[in-house]
Amino acid sequence: MTTLTFIKPDGEKTTVEATNGATVMEVAKENDMPMLAACGGSLACATCHVIVDEAWYEKSGEVCEAEEDLLDTAHGLTNTSRLCCQMKVSDDVDGMVMTLPPMG
């Protein structure tokens, strides 16, 4: 079983189990993480912004141009910012740690 760790804006850490093939956004929503994901994963809102722990960024997958474009409208970007509706759960990201920015 793959696990993912979310660090909420207040610093609380939650480790959850995730099914391979799901998107990280789906996993976050299923586990009631404080994340809007307003557009439901259709790459139209940037409210599923997460900051991937540096050690995991490379493994988090390719960032397509449409995701880069939408990241332009997210705030508080870092070098390891991703839109997590574009990240798939797989064995490669087992143990990945991500910080959730404040919901705004």
Add this chain to the structure above:
Amino acid sequence: MSEVHTTDVAIIGAGPIGLFSVFQCGMLKMSCHVIDALPATGGQCTALYPEKPLFDIPAAPGINAVDLIERLEKQIEPFKPVIHLNQQVTELEKIDEHWYLSTSSGLKIQAKAVIIAAGTGAFGPNKPPLDSIEQFEGNSVHYMVQKREDFRGQRIVIAGGGDSAVDWALSLADVAAEVYVIHRRDRFRAIPESVAQMKALADEGKIELVIPYQLASLEGEGDKLKTVVVKTLDGDERRIEADHLLSFFGLATKLGPINDWGLDILNGVIKVEPSTCATNIEGIFAVGDIADYPHKLKLILSGFSEAAQAAHAAYLIVNPGQALNFEHSTTSGVPTL
């Protein structure tokens, strides 16, 4: 006191599901007022993907989002809904047997029942989360520009990397004293010719592209901006003296006041009883993207069905003690109000 509109049902949100709620209420002879923060109806369909085709609307395969909204408007026309645009519902309170809604433009609506079809919240500018930004709004911070002349001789910082940022950089280059464009990377999401023109102006020294920087903070006195502080991802800071900030990060939604009405809300969605779309507060229903129950699918299809469930349940509140005769539309036709 301003005039109070009275109606059977007040619908918050004129997205596809708010519009179809008018239809379902209308078929049960209930009148509706609809309020939306956007200047047009259609919610996400209009604001986020007007030209995209939808393939999962029953019997309308491949329909463009704007066309879907146009058809919904046509479908509800016979019920003469009153649609109030460009304003957010900011207050909702119950006095005796009636609900009173107030909007950001001072409008008041009295209703017997309320249907919340607010999607992911009211659309508005996607504001950078800078501590003091609201202090400068109205004078030095702008999310849209009406008159270019307002900026003659002024020092302008434009933040963003899309069409609005590029177009205003081009337009203001001639009238403003200084124009800075802050963007986090070299690529702009705008018409290539415009981007090329902007880069040419930068080469000529008429404007300055401040790349790769993001807004970090704003400084000034009262509502007068003095300095825009920007940072790179590596923490390099630059301070730009400026009179105005034009912030162009597109639209975002905010649930805002809906959070304060005592509804059972978690992470932006309202818990409802799926068979009626009733919320935890009697007389308030929630439908569409904002309504949540186990295994909810955030689809227009589901929202349409929720609108029917909510209208039937609202009927009993709008018309207490009256029987609700279930009729197919083929039997009833389209009643006039």
